[in-house]
Amino acid sequence: MSPRTTPRNSRTTVIRTRAAVLAAGLGASVALGAGVAVAADTTAASSTAHAVEAQAAAQAKAATAKTDAKKAAAKKAASWVDPVKKYTLSAKFNQAGGMWSAKHSGQDFAVPTGTDVMAAHGGTVVKAGGNGAGDGPAYGNAIVIKHGNGTYSQYAHLSRIDVKIGQVVKTGQHIAKSGSTGNSSGPHLHFEIRTTANYGSAVDPVAFLRSQGVTV
Incomplete structure (x- = not known):
């Protein structure tokens, strides 16, 4: 082997090695770029x-809140109910007339005799x-009936009377049958809301029921 052969071969090897390293580096860069792109997409x-x-x-939270609000409203409305169903409002609270010694002390619900009368609210x-x-x-x-919120309802x-003094009743529970006993010109239920158990303490029953969410 001549002295010139060895250096030329070594130079060629170095060039080839550098080219391989450069290609590998370029491939790594391309691979790295692709990986960064994939990571960005992910x-x-x-x-x-x-x-x-x-x-x-x-x-979902908004829907739940709306449902809870509806339930709360329904619960409030159910805490008081009309004392009878399928009625016609007749004589009104504080109405003047020859049927009473003073102005009318309640609200009359015109219904046939024998209509179920219910407790407008739970109480004793x-x-x-x-x-x-x-x-x-x-x-x-x-x-x-005496209620827990400090009010009384009268029927x-x-x-016919189907409850006794001291009996605890629930909202909407049957308590009597409507009729026309006493000073009455026809079958109906006379209904009062009072602040005491006795005559003379009545307030407007329709306004009260509506304030409790009842549609009268």
Whole structure:
């Protein structure tokens, strides 16, 4: 081997090695770039997924709040109910007329004799019987219920009484049958809301029921 052969071959090997290293580096750069692009796409997709999940969660929360509000409203309305069903409002509270010694003390619900009368709200029966349950013969057969919120409800002109003094009743529970006993010109339920158990403490029953969410 001549002295010139060795250096030329070594130079060629070095050039080839450098070319291989450069190609490998270029390939690595391309691969790295592709990896960065994939990572960026994955991050973007993940962000979009989180945004969709957050929106869905917010919508679900809003729907739940709306449902809870409806339930609360329904519960409030159910806490008081009309004392009879399928009625016609007749004589009104504080109405003047020859049927009463003073102005009308309640609201009359015109219904046929024998219509179910229900407790407008849960409470304890404190009066029940003839002679207006102690409030006078004009009321006929009557019932007074004491409620936990400091109010009383009265039901008069009944044809039949189905509860006793001291009995605890629930909202909407049957307590009597409507009639035309006492000072009455026809079958109906005379209904009062009072601040005490006795005559003379009545307030407008329709306004009161409506304030409790009842459609009268």
